[in-house]
Amino acid sequence: MKNIKITIKKELRAIVRDKKSLLMMALTPIFIPIFIFLMTYIYDTMVNSEEKIYNVGINYDASSIEEELFKANNLVPTEYKTFAEMEEAYNNEDIVAYITKDDNNYTIYTNNTSDDGSYAGMYITNYLESYNNYLGQNYLTANNIDSSYVYNNITYDIVEIKGNSFIETEISNIAIIFTIMAMTLSAIYTATDLTAGEKERGTLETLLTYPIKSSELILGKFLAIVISTLITLIISLILMILSFNIVQNNFTVLENSSLNLSITTILLTVVILFTYSFFISGLCISIASFAKTYKEAQSTLTPVSLIICIPMFLQLLNFKLHGYFSFIPILNHSFVINDIFMGNYNSYNIIITALSSIIYSLIFIWIIVKEYKSEKILFNSN
Amino acid sequence: MLSVNNVSKKFVKPVSKGQKKSFYADKDISFEVKDGEILGILGPNGAGKTTLLRMIAGIMKTTEGRIEIDELNYQNNEIEIKKRIAFLTGNTKLYKDISPYELLKMTGEYYDMNLSTIEKRITELTDKFKMKSFLHQKISSLSTGQTQKVAIARCIIHDPKYYILDEPTSGLDIISSKTILDIIKEEKKNGKCILYSTHYMEEAENICDRVVLLNHGKIIMIGTPLEIKKKTNTTNLRDAFFCLTEDL
Numbered sequence: 069m070k071n072i073k074i075t076i077k078k079e080l081r082a083i084v085r086d087k088k089s090l091l092m093m094a095l096t097p098i099f100i101p102i103f104i105f106l107m108t109y110i111y112d113t114m115v116n117s118e119e120k121i122y123n124v125g126i127n128y129d130a131s132s133i134e135e136e137l138f139k140a141n142n143l144v145p146t147e148y149k150t151f152a153e154m155e156e157a158y159n160n161e162d163i164v165a166y167i168t169k170d171d172n173n174y175t176i177y178t179n180n181t182s183d184d185g186s187y188a189g190m191y192i193t194n195y196l197e198s199y200n201n202y203l204g205q206n207y208l209t210a211n212n213i214d215s216s217y218v219y220n221n222i223t224y225d226i227v228e229i230k231g232n233s234f235i236e237t238e239i240s241n242i243a244i245i246f247t248i249m250a251m252t253l254s255a256i257y258t259a260t261d262l263t264a265g266e267k268e269r270g271t272l273e274t275l276l277t278y279p280i281k282s283s284e285l286i287l288g289k290f291l292a293i294v295i296s297t298l299i300t301l302i303i304s305l306i307l308m309i310l311s312f313n314i315v316q317n318n319f320t321v322l323e324n325s326s327l328n329l330s331i332t333t334i335l336l337t338v339v340i341l342f343t344y345s346f347f348i349s350g351l352c353i354s355i356a357s358f359a360k361t362y363k364e365a366q367s368t369l370t371p372v373s374l375i376i377c378i379p380m381f382l383q384l385l386n387f388k389l390h391g392y393f394s395f396i397p398i399l400n401h402s403f404v405i406n407d408i409f410m411g412n413y414n415s416y417n418i419i420i421t422a423l424s425s426i427i428y429s430l431i432f433i434w435i436i437v438k439e440y441k442s443e444k445i446l447f448n449s450n
Numbered sequence: 451m452l453s454v455n456n457v458s459k460k461f462v463k464p465v466s467k468g469q470k471k472s473f474y475a476d477k478d479i480s481f482e483v484k485d486g487e488i489l490g491i492l493g494p495n496g497a498g499k500t501t502l503l504r505m506i507a508g509i510m511k512t513t514e515g516r517i518e519i520d521e522l523n524y525q526n527n528e529i530e531i532k533k534r535i536a537f538l539t540g541n542t543k544l545y546k547d548i549s550p551y552e553l554l555k556m557t558g559e560y561y562d563m564n565l566s567t568i569e570k571r572i573t574e575l576t577d578k579f580k581m582k583s584f585l586h587q588k589i590s591s592l593s594t595g596q597t598q599k600v601a602i603a604r605c606i607i608h609d610p611k612y613y614i615l616d617e618p619t620s621g622l623d624i625i626s627s628k629t630i631l632d633i634i635k636e637e638k639k640n641g642k643c644i645l646y647s648t649h650y651m652e653e654a655e656n657i658c659d660r661v662v663l664l665n666h667g668k669i670i671m672i673g674t675p676l677e678i679k680k681k682t683n684t685t686n687l688r689d690a691f692f693c694l695t696e697d698l
């Protein structure tokens with residue numbers, strides 16, 4: 069145990085004194101507030117931007133009520149004498165859609181595959197439906213019939229149910245993915261440096277002459293990597309909580325959101341990410357130990373940093389964690405934390421995620437302790 | 451006493467795609483080193499010296515045979531043996547980002563020494579190797595000679611009984627080499643048991659009580675420099691080595 073402690077101390081000193089390791093461990097979490105601010109700003113701008121006005125062409129004299137309906141539907145009509153003129157205006161992008169009128173028959177010309185065309189088409193339809201209703205009501209009134217019997221048979225109200233908005237979900241997703249990514253990068257870099265790096269620098273041979281078992285040596289290295297990922301986790305969580313507080317108080321889009329993390333949320337998140345740090349440290353050290361050189365270890369570990377993006381894509385596809393998927397590491401960590409953040413977590417998933425991570429970590433520890441006795445691993449010899 | 455009994459080390463190397471060939475780096479090596487004795491392991495590059503010393507230092511396992519130090523063997527007493535030995539090679543690499551003081555302290559801790567003993571020993575070694583001026587500097591900023599002094603101090607901080615030295619003067623200037631050779635002579639006087647590998651035959655002739663001549667992983671002769679020269683009818687170990695290998 070004493071030798072493990074000495075090794076942890078030795079490795080942590082090496083990590084802290086190596087600028088690159090320190091950068092990976094402490095600076096990667098800085099991307100978390102950057103992305104939280106950036107995403108909140110983009111959503112806030114989208115939600116609070118003034119509604120867009122659409123220029124449309126018409127070939128008829130609009131009545132005063134039609135003028136009002138155009139205005140109410142964000143449409144600015146321009147009158148053209150001929151159909152060809154409207155077509156030309158459309159091709160010149162002066163208008164995004166145009167309407168022709170033949171007696172009481174209106175035709176809408178619009179390109180629904182473009183954003184502007186689709187929105188303009190929707191607003192034109194609204195304007196025509198409203199105008200049709202107006203004409204119907206006028207006809208009924210002129211014939212002494214109460215129009216409310218025809219047009220107001222039912223009434224309805226909308227009550228807002230409190231829940232997580234799409235924006236909240238997206239922002240917390242990004243924060244979680246980046247925390248996992250920061251921890252993963254910290255584990256990859258540190259594991260590479262402490263195993264393949266030490267082998268390449270030639271200091272491993274010296275270390276092996278000390279009265280220390282290879283199992284104590286590799287366990288010390290493993291725990292030093294765990295500690296470095298936990299430091300990254302703490303920095304990430306602090307930055308995440310601070311960023312959530314700042315964006316909630318400064319962007320109207322997140323007013324009344326539930327991004328203020330409760331103690332329970334933070335504790336459950338720490339538990340899950342604590343088990344993740346053991347999992348990822350075990351995975352990285354067991355891969356890096358087999359590498360002959362620093363470069364080889366980095367190349368082998370690069371796919372790990374890419375795998376962590378998979379949960380992000382699955383979340384975009386509305387994937388839900390269930391069944392055997394709860395046993396898939398990284399995927400389960402990401403989804404479980406997201407559920408915790410959103411306040412609708414499943415205790416079964418939390419237990420499965422934590423337990424499976426511990427089991428995977430124990431398997432990795434067993435592998436590295438077993439393999440680190442091998443001369444093939446230690447000296448790259450056969 | 452250190453004894454090496456019929457020790458062999460087999461490696462497997464790839465020769466072509468999918469094909470491997472096994473070979474012995476050391477084959478059936480046996481000798482003993484008594485307390486207060488310097489035993490030289492001599493031979494050209496590739497003779498099997500480094501592999502043999504790595505096995506004696508316990509960082510490689512023997513394929514066959516047995517190594518005993520104070521009647522203890524690595525199978526049952528690895529940690530106890532390692533506490534009694536010092537292993538130094540010509541290309542020993544040290545941690546660059548720490549100071550000699552931190553390295554010596556860490557090494558002392560690994561050897562289970564208490565803090566006051568470590569401090570006392572660091573003071574002794576600092577005076578002995580004149581390291582005071584650079585004791586707290588980063589090792590990366592030290593000269594080759596200063597680094598070698600630190601490497602030796604690291605090696606002997608726990609006052610070992612057995613020294614396993616693998617070409618410790620390789621690539622060093624005469625001043626740095628002399629520092630190492632002086633330490634070896636001093637430790638011999640203190641009754642320490644020293645295994646000294648080199649390919650500098652003259653150096654070995656000057657300091658070794660007995661030498662083992664190795665070639666292609668096998669012992670070709672063992673004895674005092676005088677005995678070997680007499681048997682081969684030569685005037686120095688270099689000629690003796692050539693005399694012994696020309697028939698092989």
